[in-house]
Amino acid sequence: MxxxxxxxxxxxxxxxxxxxxxxxxxxxxxxxxxxxxxxxxxxxxxxxxxxxxxxxxxxxxxxxxxxxxxxxxxxxxxxxxxKPKYNVQFKDDKSYPYVTLSNEEWPRAYISRRISQKNKNFGPFPFIGSARRSLDHLINIFPVRTCSKNVFERHQKLGKACLLYDIDKCAGPCIDAISRDEYVDLISKLENFYSGKSDQYIDEKINEMMTFSENQEYEKAQQAKSIITHLENARTTQTLMVADKKSVDVVGIDISNFDVVISCLLIRNGRIIGEVKKTLEPIDTEQYEEYLPQIILSIFSENQPSDEILVSHNFPYVETVQKSLSEKWDKDIQLKTPVKGWKKDLLETAILDAKEIRRVVNFRRRTDLEFRSQSLEQLKNNLDLKNIPYRIEAFDISNLGAEYRAGSMVVMDDGICKPSMYRKFHIKSFSGQDDYKSMEEVIFRRLKRLSKVDEKDKSFKRKPDLILIDGGKGQLSSAKSVVDHFELDIEIIGLAKKFEEVFKPNRKEPFILDKSSEAMFLLQNIRDEAHRFAISENRRLRIKNFDDQTLLSIKGVGNKSSEILLEKFKDVSRLSKATFEELNEVVSDNIAKKVYSYFNGDF
CATH class of the missing domain: 3.40.1440.10 (GIY-YIG endonuclease)
Incomplete structure (x- = not known):
């Protein structure tokens, strides 16, 4: 520009x-x-x-x-x-799990990654497993319903509770086994626990256990001890940070030359009840006053903040951010950068946590934008390309029989695969199996879309810097003829699997890249992804009209083998995704090879 x-x-x-x-x-x-x-x-x-x-x-x-x-x-x-490409893009980009209490007459407790302000949400938890274990422990003490609305209403009509009621993991509101006031009390206790008031319940149960023990009521003392164990296990994610029951959010930031790491601790009543960890790659990491407001707004648009947010760096627009968050959550919210006292100590903890994340991030350098750019530049130099291939499109053909033929287009942008840009093709122009003709058709249909002036598809309308063909000289030649037909200035290469040789048009000898180089890793990554995508579409076509009898049409698979396979894998979808080893556990080597090859190509 x-x-x-x-x-x-x-x-x-x-x-x-x-x-x-x-x-x-x-x-x-x-x-x-x-x-x-x-x-x-x-x-x-x-x-x-x-x-x-x-x-x-x-x-x-x-x-x-x-x-x-x-x-x-x-x-x-x-x-x-x-979501512009060069703006603050969080690299984990994942939604964290929460324990959610629904806004219903009889509220339900469940795990969710999508939070709604009409419900009450507690977290986020670092892993889905930790959220489930925490809730499962508490359900033993506060047996609120966990079933969906449809299940709840079905049991209401039947007038019969489910198994969870029989094993004391649900109070049975569907059959009126608990009064409305008693159920609200259970929900309130569960809410208080996840709000950081776990000490209150544990202390009460410890006192109860001691009293029962002193009165020689050992069975009741054992029951109280069991409840204490559940409570302790449920709060394993809640680390004590502040002894005097303070509630505050702490945002620690670690900045390097290439990216920024954020550790946000959500503290309620003195305990960490949730944490958010993110890594991002802003245009200029030193200009944190440019991107820090966006980080704060992003984190606390998904996580309800306390009344006070501690931030490790001063930045402009604090009043604007405070006003925006206060209006969103309907309460007064203050942003501060303390310089001493317990609040400063909390910030130091969050910053140390961010530095630890930084150590891990450095081990994952392949996801770093700077490193990816260097890998693409290495690819340009090693293959004598005209330009750095920021957008690479890889194509593969999956022919598993003359009837089922599919082609794939996989896109890598800035060294990262972009599934939203993937496209699939069904071979239509001829009958039978022919890899060269299939590749020719797929490339023709793709480039024809590129040549359309009014093309609407966001992937097809973009011009690739490099086309990668999964195959050797034959497939490359077929694809190159189509590029020449459209008179397009697009570089094209082929990557042959056997020796991982890279072929270019009008060059007799292949390029032999270092097997451990990042350039080769990048090519193998997108080539394998194109192969996987083509195979998955071919498999989908095969199982679309597949029934029990169709399994018998696989040469060498008889009635007995068919029954054994379907009994083990239950349905064709699971059977089609089974590995050879999984198949070989229930049928002979020969049968396993035939079934595996039917769904996945040559063994």
Missing amino acids: EKIEIKEIPTSPGIYIFKDEYEEPLYVGKAKNLRKRVPSYFRDRSSWKVKRLVAESENISFVVSKNEADALLAEYSFIQQY
Whole structure:
């Protein structure tokens, strides 16, 4: 992108949007004065990430606002809606599990990754297993219902409770075995426990146990001890942080040259009841005042904050962030950066936790944007490509019989596979099995979509920097003829499985890459993904009309073997995904090979 004329840039506060050739947002930023901020992106000494952004951009647009605060909120809304490629993108990008109490006449307790403000949500928990174990322990003490609405209403009509009632893991509200007031009391105790008041219940039960023991009521003392064990196990994720029952959220941040690590501890009544850990790659890590407001808004749009949020770094727009969160959660929320006392100690703990995450992140360097860029540059140099292949499209064909033929297109963008960009093809132009013709058809249909002026599909309308064919010279030649037909300037290579040789058109000898190099790892990764995607679509076609009798049509599989396989795997979908070893556990080597090959290709 050419440097924009200064006079074309507004002097007002607002947001600026870098867009690619398809008019899709690449990056959005905010500024107090747009004219002073935007030219900084075009300086010669800007970082490599900024240079990448500018090189990939085709134009820039502006949205002015009344003040900086409005610009911040506009930026946040824009990022949430469009998720621009170069903005703050959390690398874990996962939704954490919560224990949820539903908003119903008889509230239900269950584990959920999608939280709703109409329900009461406790967490997040680091793993789904820890959330389930915690709830399972508490259900032994506070037996609230865990069944779905349909199950609950069915048992209401039947007038008969389920097994959980019989084993004392449900109070039986569906059959009116508990009064409304008693059930509300159970829900209230469960809520209090997850709000950090676990000490209260454990202390009560310890006193009860001691009293029963002193009165020689040993059976009751043993029951109290069992309850204490459940309570202790349920709160294993709640580490004591503050002795005087304070509630506060603590955000510790560790910044490196390439990325930012965040550790957020949610503390209620002195205990950690949840934690959020994230890693992100902003354009410029040193400019934390640019991205830190977005981090705070993002974390606490999903997790209800306490009245006070401690943050390890000062940043502008604190009042705007406070106002936005206060309005969202309907209470007064304050952001602070303490310099001494117990609050400072909590921040130090969160920062240490972030540094520990950093240590782990450094071991996972393949997910780092800087490292991925170096790998792509290595690929360009090793294969004598014209440009760095930021977008790679890999194609494979799966022919498991003349009837079932599928092709796959897998996309790698910036060294990361993008499943939303994957596309699948069913071979239509001829009958029978022919890998070369199949590859030719798939590439033709893909490039024809690229040539359409009004193409709407977000993947097909993008031009690849490199096409990778799963195969050797034959498949490569078929694909290259199609590229030439459309007169497109797209580089194309083939990766042959046997010796992992890389072929290029008009070159007799293959490239032999170092098997341990990142360039080879990257090619193998996308090639294998294309193969997996093609196989999965072929398998789907095969089992679509598959019934018990069809299994007998596999040459060499008789009635007895068919019955054994279906008894073991229950349905065709599970059978089709079984490994050879799993099949071989119930049938002979020969039968296992035939069934495995039917669904997965040559053994």
